[in-house]
Amino acid sequence: MVLLVLAGGIAAWFGPGAPLGAAIFAIHPPFLNTFQAGVQRRLSPELWNDVFLPVLEWPGWLIPLLLGALFLAIGLLRRRRRHG
């Protein structure tokens, strides 16, 4: 539930089209730069370009929404098993 509220909060605060990267950058500007340097220099440039960058381009609310929906579904299933 917290994640779903967070998704709504991100959409309301940063706008529905704002990318995840923009939301992170607005909260803590140096973070992504340091993180990117760590990934590209110590792991792989492609890992950043092909994995992290596309995810950061998604709308900021999408990941909390997906995770929230997933956890909610798991919780509902467990409850149904327990009572069913």
Place this chain on the structure above:
Amino acid sequence: MRILRRRGWEIPEREATPEQAYLNRRTLIGAGAGAMLLPAAAAEAQWLFGRREPAADPWTRNPADIPDLPPAMRNTRYQPGRDLTGEREPVTFNNFYEFGSNKDIWPSALKMPTRPWTVKVDGMVEEPGEFDVDDLIRRIGLEERVYRLRCVEAWAMTVPWTGFQLSKLLEIVKPLGSAKYVRFETAQVQPHMIGLRQSWYPWPHIEGCTIEEAGNELTFMPVGLYGKPLPAQNGGPFRVLFPWKYGFKSGKSLARITLTDERPKSFWETLQGSEYGFWANVNPEVPHPRWSQATERLIGSNERVPTRLFNGYGEFVADLYTNLQNERLWA
């Protein structure tokens, strides 16, 4: 009657596989599995660790018909006092954030076409204009200067740049008396500059200096390196260079130069102002928040040598800062 019922694992000795054959079989299976897994593992490792050595030549010109630079005499007034860095390291070990944070961005950078290329010079000038780089080269003429380059990351190179003094370009556009700063804007070339997809960063990449710094004799506009056209990974085809400042101040692949009365806020200042400020003059006694600046590693030899105030160019530039004690001159 006793019935002898053999268990499944009880077989006659003669049916046992000879030891050598067994070992060979194991080797064969191992080799087969290895042969199947190796390309996948190699691809995975390449993807994970990205340490591939592309076959391309880091001096490749794009487009291929970029002409050689006209001959340029070396200006012996600027003696580096160090051996030149080898020709390969400076073109394969680069910082150019538009192409990525890693040092081996050169294969991507080389895909960016650097001709035709124009630079707009505008703002507080009498004669603004848009100049073709090759026209500027013909109009101003070229010289070669060997400068030490000191990166804020505590590594250094010594390379011969071909270009002209920024003051010669300023003579053409004639700055107004009200101009106090010069703003350098890096081109935004999509889709080659993959970093521009990070739309949350304050693109375009801006750098800046005072009008006095711009007019200093050391401030150079390279269009070449080692006598060849400046490769894109080094800021080609046209960049600025302040050899007494940390390297990030020297804007690359310039599209626009603006004279203004407002101090430009640079890209790095916006991102991490506590670490990368407006002045960023080299000073071994002022550490970066995360590392010492007392020494520098020479690219190529990996030798570590003491860093010098103003990167050793104090005699040319120290007087630019005599009345600026209240400024953060060293970050």
